[in-house]
Amino acid sequence: MHTITLIRGDGIGPEIADSALAVIEAAGVHIKWEEVEAGVNALEKHGSPLPDQVISSLNKTNIGLKAPLTTPVGSGIRSINVELRMKFDLFANLRPAKSFPGLDLPYQDIDLVVIRENTEDLYSGIEYMVSEDIAESIKIISRKASERIARFAFDYAMEKGRKKVTAVHKANIMKLSDGLFLDVAREVAEEYPQIEFEDRIVDNMAMQLVLKPQQYDVMVMPNLYGDILSDLCAGLAGGLGLVPGANIGKNKAIFEPVHGSAPKYAGKDQANPGAMIMAAVLMLEHINEKEAARRIESALFALIKEGKHVTADLGGSAGTKEMTKALIDLL
Numbered sequence: 358m359h360t361i362t363l364i365r366g367d368g369i370g371p372e373i374a375d376s377a378l379a380v381i382e383a384a385g386v387h388i389k390w391e392e393v394e395a396g397v398n399a400l401e402k403h404g405s406p407l408p409d410q411v412i413s414s415l416n417k418t419n420i421g422l423k424a425p426l427t428t429p430v431g432s433g434i435r436s437i438n439v440e441l442r443m444k445f446d447l448f449a450n451l452r453p454a455k456s457f458p459g460l461d462l463p464y465q466d467i468d469l470v471v472i473r474e475n476t477e478d479l480y481s482g483i484e485y486m487v488s489e490d491i492a493e494s495i496k497i498i499s500r501k502a503s504e505r506i507a508r509f510a511f512d513y514a515m516e517k518g519r520k521k522v523t524a525v526h527k528a529n530i531m532k533l534s535d536g537l538f539l540d541v542a543r544e545v546a547e548e549y550p551q552i553e554f555e556d557r558i559v560d561n562m563a564m565q566l567v568l569k570p571q572q573y574d575v576m577v578m579p580n581l582y583g584d585i586l587s588d589l590c591a592g593l594a595g596g597l598g599l600v601p602g603a604n605i606g607k608n609k610a611i612f613e614p615v616h617g618s619a620p621k622y623a624g625k626d627q628a629n630p631g632a633m634i635m636a637a638v639l640m641l642e643h644i645n646e647k648e649a650a651r652r653i654e655s656a657l658f659a660l661i662k663e664g665k666h667v668t669a670d671l672g673g674s675a676g677t678k679e680m681t682k683a684l685i686d687l688l
């Protein structure tokens with residue numbers, strides 16, 4: 358039996374976490390969940406948004422399934438999501454975005470994977486006031502982090518039978534930092550002659566993804582561009598309610614929806630559990646429960662295509678619980 362750390366999170370987190378757990382159980386995978394609290398709820402209860410139990414549990418289990426956590430704007434609390442990524446050196450953020458059939462979207466054939474460097478760039482947290490009227494944020498790009506994320510992208514492409522890796526950058530303006538990222542990506546690409554390699558400047562990439570997303574396959578990029586373009590890809594594939602993300606390090610991984618805690622829907626049985634269920638699918642693949650992962654994904658595709666028991670963001674009128682039950686019936 359697998360032992361996995363569970364963080365139910367804030368806002369809609371507990372509802373969509375319950376949904377994902379029920380679906381995993383229905384797919385016949387038995388997991389011993391080690392539940393720990395993080396985020397705003399943990400701050401109120403334990404005096405810290407990231408209590409020691411979270412760290413010790415993840416140190417033990419090496420794998421976490423995490424619902425979204427609220428980061429109060431301007432409260433002085435650093436994002437727990439960023440904190441967890443940094444603490445465990447979860448250097449790769451994997452965000453696959455695949456079209457869900459039956460949705461009213463500009464494209465029906467999206468199959469994109471954003472691989473975002475997760476530990477540096479403008480997320481290094483080095484920010485200060487130079488004077489009362491000037492703020493400075495430091496963008497850090499290192500050879501080591503660029504090399505391991507480029508290698509991760511090519512290894513992922515090889516493992517999944519993908520054809521192409523596109524490096525995304527702004528090296529025409531940030532000649533040193535993004536220039537280093539691009540140079541390293543080019544060097545790593547030479548070790549993988551089976552995979553086509555190209556690079557794109559990030560602004561052009563945003564336009565190309567809207568106009569001709571089918572041209573792209575696996576994309577690798579520094580942290581901030583990955584944050585933004587992965588939401589763009591999520592929008593192309595069906596919306597934030599459906600797209601998962603994985604934060605992967607050397608021997609630890611945390612799986613989560615790309616979306617946040619959507620406070621306006623909290624406790625109302627209205628949140629779409631799809632992204633959390635897809636996060637569970639990525640987690641099951643990671644722990645080698647590939648058959649269960651495939652069955653859950655196909656059932657979710659079928660449920661959304663049928664369109665009868667889906668939440669409002671997908672054009673339906675079902676609640677979180679009804680959508681979950683319908684999915685379990687299909688399984």
Ligand code: NAI
Binds near residue numbers: 424621
């Ligand atoms: P959000 O993703 O929570 O919401 C953006 C929009 O999408 C809202 O209209 C929301 O209602 C809708 N939405 C999101 N998930 C949905 C779902 N499952 N079903 C239906 N509709 C859904 O982003 P927002 O409002 O910027 O952030 C809210 C909080 O979440 C903030 O405190 C933010 O820091 C946090 N956050 C946490 C993340 C994480 O834990 N990984 C990621 C992004 C934001």
